[in-house]
Amino acid sequence: MTKLPSPNRRTVLAGLAAGVGSATLARRPRAQPAAVKLGFVLPLTGPFAEAGQLQKEACDMAVEDINAAGGIQSLGGAPIEPVYGSYQTEVAEANTETERLLSEGVVGLIGPYSSGVAIAGTVIAERAQVPYLVPNALSDEITSRGLKFTFKTVPHVSQFAIDAADVVAMLDAKAGVSSSTCCVIRVDDFFGNVVGTQFERVLPEKGFTVLDDVAHPQSPTTLEDVILRVKAADPDVVFAAGEPAAITLLFQQLKELDYWPKHGWVGVGGGYSNSVTHKNLGEIAEELVCINDWFPGINRPGAAELNARFRERAGVDMLGNANTTYAGVWIFAAGIEQAASTDPTAIRDALASLDLTEGPAMFMYERVAFDPSGMMQNSTNVAAQIKGGTASVIWPEGMSSAEALWPVPGWANRG
Amino acid sequence: MSTDILLQAAALGLMQGGLYAIMAAGLTVIYGVMKVVNFAHGEFITLGLYLTLASSTLGLGPYAAAPFVVAVVFVLAAGFFRLAILPALDHPQINQMLITIGISFMIIGAVQIIWGANNRVVPLSWARDAAEFGPVRITYARGLAFLTALGVAGFFWWGLNHTRFGIAVRAASQAPASARICGIDVRRVQLITFGAGASLAALAGALMAPIFPMNPTIGVDLFLLPSFVIVVLGTMGNFAGALIGGLLIGTVEGVGGLLLGSSLRQLISLSIFVVILLVMPRGLFGGRTK
Numbered sequence: 001m002t003k004l005p006s007p008n009r010r011t012v013l014a015g016l017a018a019g020v021g022s023a024t025l026a027r028r029p030r031a032q033p034a035a036v037k038l039g040f041v042l043p044l045t046g047p048f049a050e051a052g053q054l055q056k057e058a059c060d061m062a063v064e065d066i067n068a069a070g071g072i073q074s075l076g077g078a079p080i081e082p083v084y085g086s087y088q089t090e091v092a093e094a095n096t097e098t099e100r101l102l103s104e105g106v107v108g109l110i111g112p113y114s115s116g117v118a119i120a121g122t123v124i125a126e127r128a129q130v131p132y133l134v135p136n137a138l139s140d141e142i143t144s145r146g147l148k149f150t151f152k153t154v155p156h157v158s159q160f161a162i163d164a165a166d167v168v169a170m171l172d173a174k175a176g177v178s179s180s181t182c183c184v185i186r187v188d189d190f191f192g193n194v195v196g197t198q199f200e201r202v203l204p205e206k207g208f209t210v211l212d213d214v215a216h217p218q219s220p221t222t223l224e225d226v227i228l229r230v231k232a233a234d235p236d237v238v239f240a241a242g243e244p245a246a247i248t249l250l251f252q253q254l255k256e257l258d259y260w261p262k263h264g265w266v267g268v269g270g271g272y273s274n275s276v277t278h279k280n281l282g283e284i285a286e287e288l289v290c291i292n293d294w295f296p297g298i299n300r301p302g303a304a305e306l307n308a309r310f311r312e313r314a315g316v317d318m319l320g321n322a323n324t325t326y327a328g329v330w331i332f333a334a335g336i337e338q339a340a341s342t343d344p345t346a347i348r349d350a351l352a353s354l355d356l357t358e359g360p361a362m363f364m365y366e367r368v369a370f371d372p373s374g375m376m377q378n379s380t381n382v383a384a385q386i387k388g389g390t391a392s393v394i395w396p397e398g399m400s401s402a403e404a405l406w407p408v409p410g411w412a413n414r415g
Numbered sequence: 416m417s418t419d420i421l422l423q424a425a426a427l428g429l430m431q432g433g434l435y436a437i438m439a440a441g442l443t444v445i446y447g448v449m450k451v452v453n454f455a456h457g458e459f460i461t462l463g464l465y466l467t468l469a470s471s472t473l474g475l476g477p478y479a480a481a482p483f484v485v486a487v488v489f490v491l492a493a494g495f496f497r498l499a500i501l502p503a504l505d506h507p508q509i510n511q512m513l514i515t516i517g518i519s520f521m522i523i524g525a526v527q528i529i530w531g532a533n534n535r536v537v538p539l540s541w542a543r544d545a546a547e548f549g550p551v552r553i554t555y556a557r558g559l560a561f562l563t564a565l566g567v568a569g570f571f572w573w574g575l576n577h578t579r580f581g582i583a584v585r586a587a588s589q590a591p592a593s594a595r596i597c598g599i600d601v602r603r604v605q606l607i608t609f610g611a612g613a614s615l616a617a618l619a620g621a622l623m624a625p626i627f628p629m630n631p632t633i634g635v636d637l638f639l640l641p642s643f644v645i646v647v648l649g650t651m652g653n654f655a656g657a658l659i660g661g662l663l664i665g666t667v668e669g670v671g672g673l674l675l676g677s678s679l680r681q682l683i684s685l686s687i688f689v690v691i692l693l694v695m696p697r698g699l700f701g702g703r704t705k
Contacts, residue, residue: 045523046632049532088632188678216677219636224427225672225680228420245534248628252536255543256554256626257423280536280628284543 035081036072036342038063038332039101041111041121046088047219050244050276051113051321055136056084057314058322059110062329065360072333074340080333087112089189089218091120102128107342108335110328113270113321115139115157116190122150131335131348135328136321138269139194143373149348153331153368153376154324155293157191157241158198160268163291163381164239165206167395168266171289171406179236179263182208185226185250187242188215195241195268203239211235216246223250227257236263244277244320251284255411263407264289266383274320278386285386287408294323294364295384295391297401302363319391323364330361331368419550421670426551428669429662433561434619436661438638439645440568440654441615447652448588448608450508451500454515456642457634458522459613462488463620464537464629465526471537471624478559481621485614492613493606500609501602519635527631539625560622567618568658571611575654584608588652648688650698660699663687 040059043052063082066072071079083106085097094117101109102124109125109132112118118137125132131149134142138157143150155163168179184199186192196213203210211233214226223246230238238261242250247267254260266289271277273292278285294300296307296317306326310318318326331354336342339350356368367378384391385404392402442456463484470480495518503510545554575581586594587604594601620634627633645664649656664684672680695701 045527045532047630047636049630050534053532214677217680219633220677221637221641222427222431222669222672223677225424225669226677228424228673229676232417232420245628245630248534248536252543252626252628256545256557257552258545276533280534282538 033071033076033078035079036075036336037081037083037104037106038329039083039085039098039104039106039109039111041085041087041094041098041101041109041117043088043113044084044086047245048089048113048243051136051270051274052086054274054276054314054316054320054322055111055113055325058310058318058326059084059329061310061313062326062333066330066333072336074337075342078342080329080336085111087117089114091116091190095120095124098124102130106130107344108133108332108347110135110325110332112137114189114191115142115194118142119190122147125149128344129348130344131332131351133328133332133351135324136270137191139191140198141194143375147374148352149344151331151351151370151374151376153328153379155379155381156375157194157269158202159381160195160241160291161198161202161239162206163383164199164266164268165203165208167289167291167383168237168263169206170395170397171264171404174404175406177263177407180207180209181211181233181235182237182239183211183230183233183235183261184213185230185238185240185242186213186215187218187246189218192241199239208237216242218243218246220246220249223253224257226250227253227259230261231257231259235261237261238265240265240267241269241271242267243271244274247271247274247277248280251281251288255284258411260408260410265408266291268292270321270324273384273391275316275318275391276320278319278389278391279316282389285389286414287405288386289383289394289404289408290386290391291381291383292319293379293381295319295382295393297384297391297393298382298399300363302360306363317391327361327364330359331356334359334361334368421673422549423551424669424673425666426548426553426669427557428666428672430553430557430561430665431669432662432665433564434623434661435638435641435645435665436658437564437568437615437622438619438642439649439657439661440571441612441619442642443646443649443652443657444571444584444615444654445609445612446646447654448584449500449504449605451504451511451515451609452508453609453612454512454639455495455518455522456515456613456616457637457639458519458526459488459492459616459634460620460623460638461526461629461631461634462491462522463617464624464627464633465530465535465620466617467621467624468530468535468537468629477537477539477621477624481563481618484621485618488617489610489614493610496606496609501606504605523631523635530631532631534628534630536628537624542625554626556625560626563622564619565658567615568654571615572654572658580604580607644685644688648691648698650701653698653700656698656700 067079071077087094098121115137134152140156186195268291272290307318335351339346383395394404466484587601645660649660667684671683
């Protein structure tokens with residue numbers, strides 16, 4: 001009979017190690033593909049936070065949707081991991097955050113909110129050879145500098161000026177009135193100055209006399225002086241662009257001073273389309289005409305369902321910048337999918353050659369394709385009028401869901 | 416530009432000046448008594464706004480809530496003073512400044528965690544209703560804010576000059592060592608004064624709540640710099656100077672914004688500020704003493 005050797009301490013430990021090792025090997029799951037880091041530069045605090053927080057909500061929702069749908073298939077189902085950089089208003093602060101995100105190895109950047117930050121941030125991304133998708137900032141200049149890693153999905157601000165004048169012409173024709181004078185109200189920063197330049201160039205070409213171009217600080221203690229200047233000029237229409245905080249104060253004070261332009265008020269861009277602003281203003285926002293690239297009432301596939309999901313999540317409609325940001329994340333993910341790589345240059349090349357006619361981003365676009373400058377070829381604007389707290393589409397006519405009220409009566413004569 | 420519109424701008428500037436006055440009065444009384452430059456002052460305005468919002472969500476109107484808001488901020492500010500500022504009072508002034516900056520960040524962070532970063536408004540059905548005095552239109556809410564601010568500031572000024580506690584405050588301010596010898600509990604006076612100064616800021620916030628959208632950084636973004644300008648203009652530590660300075664800056668800004676444009680509204684007021692400081696380095700009421 002062979003006697004088994006009695007186990008000593010060394011053989012027991014070796015046996016245990018082998019057992020644990022084999023058990024671990026047996027239970028080891030299939031290797032998860034590494035997450036793809038995507039950077040977002042947004043104003044999450046400060047006066048623009050109202051827009052920034054909605055953008056973040058849209059980013060989170062898009063990332064969750066992409067990951068729930070199986071992540072990036074061409075990378076073995078790799079999930080997207082969002083990495084946030086936060087700034088308030090300062091370009092320098094945003095630049096620091098952009099540099100930080102790049103140092104953390106993001107494969108691309110999405111954001112920001114304002115044009116000044118986009119102009120600077122895209123240069124940093126170009127230097128790092130990392131693609132930067134801009135789904136909100138409006139300035140024409142963002143894609144006019146020959147940058148190869150910059151992609152913009154929102155219409156240029158010059159298009160907003162053209163469309164704003166066309167919307168008023170349509171409303172005038174229907175109502176049998178003629179608007180010939182206007183004032184421009186805008187924030188005194190990079191974006192506001194771009195708006196001022198484009199409106200002053202385009203509006204006279206469209207037959208308007210610009211009586212005054214009034215700029216106000218980013219964070220005003222009051223806007224009564226702005227209103228009194230416009231009141232003194234007495235225009236038919238006011239064209240405006242701004243940020244949610246200032247727009248809220250402006251409209252409160254318009255009512256306090258009982259001033260309203262003769263025919264109406266047309267606000268362009270995400271600030272004027274921001275649903276939190278509409279909610280805060282309540283009945284004061286009624287009959288405001290706002291122009292942006294999308295509204296929930298638009299007749300596009302999945303638009304209503306997506307808005308309902310966002311509304312359940314954020315408590316407000318997917319307006320302002322949330323819609324473009326949500327679409328932007330999906331478009332960027334499509335770029336990674338097509339590149340089948342986490343190499344930023346490969347993703348850039350994929351984005352540049354992207355041509356989508358189906359997929360989640362179609363709630364906003366007919367087709368997703370960029371021109372050689374990086375500008376989305378098919379980004380167009382829609383006009384809506386706030387009715388019962390909801391933005392009802394009034395232009396273009398094929399997409400309209402409500403009859404516009406024009407001229408919009410002064411405060412005392414509203415129902 | 417018509418005279419009517421100029422008059423309207425001046426009247427609105429004066430209304431804004433009333434709020435500036437009460438903000439600056441709180442800041443100057445704190446500096447006057449304990450020589451602390453309070454960089455958290457704007458955040459006590461923010462707390463006034465947000466506590467009024469919280470009261471509103473509980474069904475309490477903004478004006479009914481104001482006494483509670485002021486009381487809560489008094490207790491909070493006294494707590495900050497006792498725990499963080501008092502231990503540093505005998506140390507270099509830069510220490511106290513950095514502590515108040517820290518308090519400022521803490522309050523901004525807490526407000527953002529509790530109420531979020533979005534702009535918020537306090538609903539008040541008659542917030543936009545107004546009275547007209549010839550060409551000048553003033554909302555009741557602004558008029559009420561102006562009159563309350565001036566009334567409370569006037570009451571403080573009277574209290575400083577005609578009550579035993581007011582005399583103790585002035586003694587602690589002018590000669591703390593002598594005040595101690597006379598039996599005045601200077602630390603207690605400082606604690607109450609810090610709470611009261613912060614309460615004035617909170618009252619300004621509560622009065623503004625129905626007429627001003629709020630966000631967590633509003634205090635430091637919008638109201639800290641004007642408060643400092645007014646305090647220095649009216650002579651640091653001079654309560655009446657802060658009141659007069661506030662009204663002056665508010666009115667000048669109102670008219671300046673109309674004439675030069677909103678972006679340059681502070682140009683006239685800051686120009687006056689520079690000129691006055693060149694001629695009178697200790698401010699409007701600093702006299703000739705060194």
